[in-house]
Amino acid sequence: MSDAHKLIYDLSPKFTNLVEALISLSWTKRQPAALKAYTEFYIDIMVAHNKYVEFGIPKLISLWIPADGDEAMWPNGTPIDNVKTELEAIHNLLDRILTAIPMSFEAVLETIETRFPYFKRTTHVIAGYVHNVLWLTEYKPIFTDFVMQLLMQK
8 A cells, every 4th residue: 555655646547447446455454554554545546536536435435334244243233342443444534535525525425325225134234334324424514414314214
């Protein structure tokens, strides 16, 4: 990630496949130094080339959805400590992106709605997603009305 970070301004939209591959790396369970390198790359690539926002935001929000087999990690609709730590890194990254790139608000609104789990998914999947959507409203209250309306609709 450090090497890719040095090339951010050269990673124009013609390198979309490479950037998408880098953004798609599994990063939430890595060591703190790797997390820092990844998040710095993620933010800076979005700021340098806002075309990547349309891929980057949905990628982050899809990490909010618990896997079907992760029921033990979501007792009573709340994450266990290590899952909460991973989610905190995701939310911190999203918060920084929303602060740095005002146009990303629209991408977040669209993604929250389109990624909402199907109502027949297991309870912990839906509860986990709702938990994360509500967490978003804690650090970006501008989403509150939209989120409440979406939750009532779904």
